[in-house]
Amino acid sequence: MNTITRKQRELQQREKLFLDTARQVIRDNGVSALTMEVIAEITEYSKGTVYKHFTCKEDIMCALCAEGVEYLISLCSQMTEFPGSPREKSIIIALSYLLYAERYPEEFDLLVASKNANIRQKASPERLAVTDEADQKITQLIKDQIHAAIQCGDLTLTPDATVDQLCLGPWAISLGITALYEAQDMISSIEFPPLQDTLYQQLNFLLDGYQWRPLSTEFDYKKTLADAALQLAKNTDDFSISDTLGVQE
Amino acid sequence: MNTITRKQRELQQREKLFLDTARQVIRDNGVSALTMEVIAEITEYSKGTVYKHFTCKEDIMCALCAEGVEYLISLCSQMTEFPGSPREKSIIIALSYLLYAERYPEEFDLLVASKNANIRQKASPERLAVTDEADQKITQLIKDQIHAAIQCGDLTLTPDATVDQLCLGPWAISLGITALYEAQDMISSIEFPPLQDTLYQQLNFLLDGYQWRPLSTEFDYKKTLADAALQLAKNTDDFSISDTLGVQE
């Protein structure tokens, strides 16, 4: 009877092994180095066995994305535990995104690529449901802040703007800026300041445009960021985080 | 003597033929259908000849991107000839971007993908220089509006914001929103209003955050958009443009 659960457990473990291996390959040698054969070789299973878990290469990529978003969520929830206004927390969420993109650029590329139809239509529906669930959780985090801001009077919805729309803005600007920065070497027409500065600044402009109080002119969000980074650094024992976010005590 | 120029002309014509063919393949059957063999077959040349023009598949993709941006620039310059304030023109530029993305989603995917390192590092340096030049032109269009706005007092730079940074914002938000909309079927957590509404709205919020006058509360940019769309429709004899931009008389 409990052999079934043992089998299932083993299967789960193996899936984790495959995914961990895939992630490591990407971190070491980039997305282009990720092949089914390589995963099979490293894990000492055969290709056929890998295909028992993942319908195709895109399926693995989407699975990695979902895990990436889950990691992002764990960063966010650690950082938003820190007390602060909804706007402070929103900024912290966006900068968690950046933290992820800076540390694992190859995986972030995957995240951008997986928003593309050609990848998604190959992945299995089951896998896509999982990635959707992860996306749902992270948008919920942002939506929560928007709702909280409305509740406490920091933010007032204009008739033609919904919570969903306000949520799209920060998401899009984080995605867009980070994607552009990936290509900065190839765009000579613009002088790129450090990524974190641009994202911090543009996000503040956008939220100021929403009239989301306290405005960036009324409150120093740099301090929020520094505190949150320190908090996270303590939690994870990793003090390079403060560097990445460009905050110094 | 002039046989050299004839040869060159023929070569240029053939390159155009290859690119037009590639674009058509993508429009008809998507990026995944684009193979070197297919281009050779359709044009009735051999694969080797195609490789005389393009170092690899990514090279063709980057060439198509550059042409796409050139098309975008032609849209923009048509629309910005229309009289208006710098902010009006900036909004028109962003919505040209949308116009392109809506009409040729597959080609827009390419544009997003080509911002990714894995594509760029395969393409030839010569080709990348051309795409960079195109990017340069379009950022210049935005920068021109920012400079004009500063000149006439509509916009004041804060000490920590440069023209380049202000230029990144609208670019990133246009890119980010359009990319997210490509994936909207797979993101169930957000109710997506029509793309043009979201972009129009978020861009206004962002520019309001810049304190770029006239603010969206002081001026009806919907009218600008409708006028510009009508202008472009007349220029191109294509009245579906007004529909795409969601403006009605």
Added chain:
DNA sequence: AACATACTTTGACGGAGCGTCACAGAATGA
């Protein structure tokens, strides 16, 4: 223990597509 049955794993295989290069063929010039 011996056998039957069901499940798991394997890697050889066919296929798609990339990029190359030796050679065939055309153009140019002497």
Added chain:
DNA sequence: TCATTCTGTGACGCTCCGTCAAAGTATGTT
């Protein structure tokens, strides 16, 4: 007419994908 140079070709080798028949292993039955 022949030599030389330039151009185009497509067969070939390679990599990687995804499949599937067959080998191997576990479980259950007598």
